[in-house]
Amino acid sequence: MARLNGYLNQINVAETDQCDCGQARETVEHFLFRCRKWTAHRTELLQCTQAHRRNISLALGGKQPSDDQNWTPNLEAVRASIRFAIATRRLEAT
Numbered sequence: 001m002a003r004l005n006g007y008l009n010q011i012n013v014a015e016t017d018q019c020d021c022g023q024a025r026e027t028v029e030h031f032l033f034r035c036r037k038w039t040a041h042r043t044e045l046l047q048c049t050q051a052h053r054r055n056i057s058l059a060l061g062g063k064q065p066s067d068d069q070n071w072t073p074n075l076e077a078v079r080a081s082i083r084f085a086i087a088t089r090r091l092e093a094t
């Protein structure tokens with residue numbers, strides 16, 4: 001996710017932190033769950049994370065403080081996130 005403008009602007013690589021859609025700062029959350037540019041690519045990801053919609057930790061396989069010791073990553077959601085990112089081609093090197 002290091003190619004998103006929200007991060008690139010922080011490290012002075014991009015002139016703006018705004019998404020190309022013009023609606024918001026391009027953060028991981030915006031890219032994964034909110035950006036209108038990628039609505040068509042997002043169906044599977046939203047189905048996999050339905051019970052925890054817009055949960056970045058779930059989508060990226062991270063453990064949260066509220067998770068107990070039996071926690072395991074939801075690999076179905078992680079795979080859906082990876083397929084989403086590949087389908088958008090947003091993270092490819094330019």
Ligand SMILES: [Zn+2]
Pocket residue numbers: 019020021022023024030034035036037
């Ligand atoms: Zn956007």
